[in-house]
Every structure is written in structure tokens, then in C-alpha cells.
Amino acid sequence: MTTWITICDTCKRDDWHEQTHQRPHGEDLAELVEVAAQGRGVRTRRVSCLMGCKHGCNIAIQAQGKLAYTLGDFLPDREAAAAIVDYAEMHAESDTGRVPFREWPQGVKGHFVTRHPPLPDTDDA
Template sequence: MTTWITICDTCKRDDWDAGTHERTHGEDMAELVEKHAAGLDVKTRRVSCLMGCAHGCNVTIQAQGKLSYTLGRFTPDDESAAAIVGYAELHRESDNGQVPYRQWPAGVKGHFVTRHPPLPDTDSGAGG
């Protein structure tokens, strides 16, 4: 089962300024996450806006049939990118997407924003 890291490439932290930054913090983070994920068994993709502006830099960790997570409030640096990719690898290895807290890389602790249950496999019994 493929675990995806979706990176918001339009995120701007509070200190972003057009006069001092050539690109968004999200673009910087995406480049770093892609670098750390290269050659590993997780995939990355960029999207423009995860609508978590108050929590930039934002990423999601997702896989079919597993719990999904949104994480934010990262500084776009190597340490954060490595922690995100490390968590994604643990997510990929888990049966349901839930990774025991004791296994979390230190760099993701305190960065979880939301958790979403997996979508149902079929439309039957979905209600409403």
C-alpha cells in the first residue's frame, strides 16, 4: 500500500515577505521533503493550498484504507522534512495508519492538526 506525502506548496509562514523571500515556504518544504523521500517507498506530491494557512507549512500523510493525518506548523528545514518522511515510512509499514506515539520521530510531535478515518470501501451502508 502506497503512503503519500502531500505538501502544500503555497504555504507562507507568518514571517514570509515578498521583499525577502523568492518563493513560498511551501515550495521550500516540498523540495526538502522530496529530497528526503527520494529512493524510499513513499511518494510525494505537491498541491496548491491545503487550507491550513494558520498552520503553515502543511502536509498530509495518506494511504488507501488507512487513517490520514494533516500536520502543520513546520519550519521548512532538513530536520522537519526528515521527520515528516520518517513518519510517512512508519505510516506505510502500519496496518491501519496508526503509529504508536513512542515510534514517532521527535520532529513531528506537536505538529498534528487533524486525523481522518479511512473512506469506506463501498457506498453500501454509508448512510444518508
């Protein structure tokens, strides 16, 4: 299954202001994550809002049949993008989506907002 990194491209951190920023911080982070993910074992996509405005910049890491995670409060920089992609690759390599804490890249620690169980395979669950 493909692990996806979904990046909110409309996120604005607390310091965003139209007089000092030409575009949302989310666009900056999305661009950096897309570059960092090239040639790696994950895919990226952008969405207009993940509704985590208090935690901007937000991303989600998801794959069919696995735990899914929302992470936020990232700076839109190369270090954050690299850590996000590194974690997403670990998620992709895991059968369940669970990555042991000791293996997390330092750059994602403290950024987890939510964890979601996988959807049931049938309507009976």
C-alpha cells in the same frame, strides 16, 4: 498501498514577506521532503493549497484504506523534512496508518492538526 506525502507548496509562514522571500515556504519544504523521500518507501506530490494557512507549512499523509493525517507548522528545513518522511514510512508499514506515539519521530510531535478515518470501501457504509 502507497503512502503519499502531500505538500502544500503555497504555504507561507507568518514571517513571509515579498521583500525577504522569493517564493513560498511551502516550495522550500516540498523540495526538501522530495529529496528526503528519494529511495524510501513513500511517494510525494505537491498541491497548491491544503487550506491550513494558520498552520503553514502543511503536509498530509495518506494511503488508501488507512487513517490520514494533516500536519502543520513546520519550519522548511532538512530536520522537518526528515521527520516527515520517517513518520510517513511508519505510516506505510502500519496496516491501519496508526503509529504509536512512542515511535513518532521527535520532529513531528506537536505538528498534528487533524486525523481522518479512511473512506468506506462501499457506498453502503
